[in-house]
Amino acid sequence: MPPIGNSAVKEGAFYMAVTFFVxxxxxxxxxxxxxxxxxxxxxxxxxxxxxWFNKPPTLEHFRYLxxxxxxxxxxxxxxxxxxxxxxxxxxxxxxAGYALxxxxxxxxxxxxxxxxxxxxxPPTLLFLPLSRIISWVGLQNSMWSLVLVYPTFxxxxxxxxxxxxxxxxxxxxxxxxxxxxxxxxxxxxxxxxPLSLPAILTIVIFSFTLTLQEFVYxxxxxxxxxxxxxxxxxxxxxxxxxxxxxxELMAGALIASVPVAIVYNLFLDRFIxxxxxxxxx
Amino acid sequence: MVAIxxxxxxxxxxxxxxxxxxxxxxxxxxxxxxxxVLLLVGIPFLLAVYYALSAYTVYNxxxxxxxxxxxxxxxxxxxxxxxxxxxxxxxxxxxxxxLILGKFGALLLLRPFPGRKIVRALIILPWAVPIxxxxxxxxxxxxxxxxxxxxxxxxxxxxxxxxxxxxxGDPQLAMLCxxxxxxxxxxxxxxxxxxxxxxxxxxxxxxxxxxDGAGFWRRNYQIILPMIMPIVVVGLIFGTVFTFTDxxxxxxxTMGGPVNATQVLGNLGFQIGILSGDVSHGAAVSLxxxxxxxxxxxxxxxxxRRREI
Numbered sequence: 001m002p003p004i005g006n007s008a009v010k011e012g013a014f015y016m017a018v019t020f021f022v023x024x025x026x027x028x029x030x031x032x033x034x035x036x037x038x039x040x041x042x043x044x045x046x047x048x049x050x051x052w053f054n055k056p057p058t059l060e061h062f063r064y065l066x067x068x069x070x071x072x073x074x075x076x077x078x079x080x081x082x083x084x085x086x087x088x089x090x091x092x093x094x095x096a097g098y099a100l101x102x103x104x105x106x107x108x109x110x111x112x113x114x115x116x117x118x119x120x121x122p123p124t125l126l127f128l129p130l131s132r133i134i135s136w137v138g139l140q141n142s143m144w145s146l147v148l149v150y151p152t153f154x155x156x157x158x159x160x161x162x163x164x165x166x167x168x169x170x171x172x173x174x175x176x177x178x179x180x181x182x183x184x185x186x187x188x189x190x191x192x193x194p195l196s197l198p199a200i201l202t203i204v205i206f207s208f209t210l211t212l213q214e215f216v217y218x219x220x221x222x223x224x225x226x227x228x229x230x231x232x233x234x235x236x237x238x239x240x241x242x243x244x245x246x247x248e249l250m251a252g253a254l255i256a257s258v259p260v261a262i263v264y265n266l267f268l269d270r271f272i273x274x275x276x277x278x279x280x281x
Numbered sequence: 282m283v284a285i286x287x288x289x290x291x292x293x294x295x296x297x298x299x300x301x302x303x304x305x306x307x308x309x310x311x312x313x314x315x316x317x318v319l320l321l322v323g324i325p326f327l328l329a330v331y332y333a334l335s336a337y338t339v340y341n342x343x344x345x346x347x348x349x350x351x352x353x354x355x356x357x358x359x360x361x362x363x364x365x366x367x368x369x370x371x372x373x374x375x376x377x378x379x380l381i382l383g384k385f386g387a388l389l390l391l392r393p394f395p396g397r398k399i400v401r402a403l404i405i406l407p408w409a410v411p412i413x414x415x416x417x418x419x420x421x422x423x424x425x426x427x428x429x430x431x432x433x434x435x436x437x438x439x440x441x442x443x444x445x446x447x448x449x450g451d452p453q454l455a456m457l458c459x460x461x462x463x464x465x466x467x468x469x470x471x472x473x474x475x476x477x478x479x480x481x482x483x484x485x486x487x488x489x490x491x492x493d494g495a496g497f498w499r500r501n502y503q504i505i506l507p508m509i510m511p512i513v514v515v516g517l518i519f520g521t522v523f524t525f526t527d528x529x530x531x532x533x534x535t536m537g538g539p540v541n542a543t544q545v546l547g548n549l550g551f552q553i554g555i556l557s558g559d560v561s562h563g564a565a566v567s568l569x570x571x572x573x574x575x576x577x578x579x580x581x582x583x584x585x586r587r588r589e590i
Contacts, residue, residue, distance in 0.1 A: 103307030122526030129328035264409035
């Protein structure tokens with residue numbers, strides 16, 4: 001046993017290191033939080049200690065956000081975009097993932113990897129041609145362009161996730177159903193889909209958060225304020241000329257961040273399993 | 282009634298018969314996903330190549346073929362060469378910083394301690410929250426007048442109020458800022474990747490090594506590190522791809538400034554191709570990402586199959 005003094009020093013160093021990491025990771029969000037509730041007089045006074053309230057907190061920035069800006073509209077836009085993208089992704093990625101796990105013979109793995117690799121094709125390579133395509137189909141400056149484009153990264157990512165998740169459903173489940181007189185398609189609908197509810201939930205969560213996190217395509221395709229999703233609206237529209245409305249900006253960023261952060265934390269392990277190659281063996 | 286029911290059943294069961302063949306059902310299931318990706322990733326990609334070889338602009342949409350002229354013009358521009366170098370500094374700098382933070386963070390989180398779940402949730406935040414919004418918060422922290430970082434430096438007596446660093450106004454500091462913000466964004470991801478790898482190392486392997494006399498460092502660097510290498514490489518490739526091609530951090534924090542000191546390929550492509558409408562030169566700039574992406578994808582393919590953990 002090491003002497004007690006030594007282990008106390010070790011403990012202290014450990015917790016200091018943990019504190020360092022927590023402060024590093026979370027301080028910008030604390031800063032968002034406190035800025036959002038501070039009065040302007042408190043914010044723009046260098047003589048104040050900035051880490052807490054020097055004047056009583058206020059909801060003024062939130063009120064401004066909802067009454068004087070299109071914030072509510074952006075929230076709604078993001079919701080609509082998210083729901084549509086989730087629907088498209090579900091309808092394509094689940095059958096594709098199933099086919100790649102069970103139906104598509106020898107080339108299945110190569111095909112699955114091929115689909116997944118398209119996730120690595122970056123938006124900054126595709127945004128120029130896609131912006132031309134979008135103006136050809138008449139969707140420029142409309143949030144529907146994002147509904148059209150976002151599945152290009154949610155489908156590859158979610159198909160890959162689903163492949164990993166379907167691998168954990170035992171093949172006997174369908175075989176039993178087929179023996180009992182179900183068709184192959186019927187076995188998929190009646191047996192596999194109910195068992196893959198976790199897969200479906202994962203897709204819903206990740207497609208939705210991926211659409212909320214996206215910035216490049218939104219910036220490129222949508223410049224009309226009323227059509228912007230929340231991330232783009234907050235990051236680009238609350239700045240007027242060179243004057244920043246920091247209180248409003250931080251309030252907006254806070255509202256848009258909190259739900260994503262919570263949901264992400266809950267589903268993190270799935271995400272990592274997906275990104276590092278399907279199911280963990 | 283009976284007749285109607287019979288009539289409905291006829292074609293449906295024939296359909297079911299066709300769909301009972303795995304190949305047919307498999308193709309039908311795969312087709313939508315593959316078509317979507319081909320139409321909106323494959324075709325745009327070819328278009329990008331085509332634009333880069335033509336004289337296409339938004340104002341003069343002619344598909345006049347000019348060969349490699351656009352690439353030559355781009356390479357000859359000093360701004361572009363600066364941008365290319367910046368992109369590498371930005372990517373390599375933030376990935377190294379992110380990996381170091383990730384490795385140490387993972388070592389800390391490996392040990393159970395009270396409140397570990399909350400600590401983990403807080404540390405994940407930078408990776409979970411939309412980067413555009415987090416970048417705006419950083420922009421506020423780097424503000425020229427009300428920077429909280431400067432406030433601390435002044436309060437600690439490290440700098441005088443007159444000599445406060447202008448984080449986003451000074452070329453070197455601005456580069457440091459974008460690297461830090463990007464490393465900050467990726468280090469939670471690195472932590473989680475390291476954790477996933479380390480916790481998957483079988484305990485009996487470690488026990489056997491301990492019995493054979495391997496100490497902490499030896500276990501760490503000669504057993505754990507080689508075993509988790511594939512998963513770490515996959516994570517690193519992700520980070521590199523998304524950093525190398527990133528636009529949001531630079532766009533929101535510095536707009537490539539001051540005077541192109543933080544200009545990166547993604548942002549330059551955006552400014553030329555979208556803001557100025559010079560699609561062909563913008564596409565040429567973006568296509569310079571391809572060789573690097575290609576190498577990364579090859580690496581990815583090698584490691585994704587060799588994964589043991």
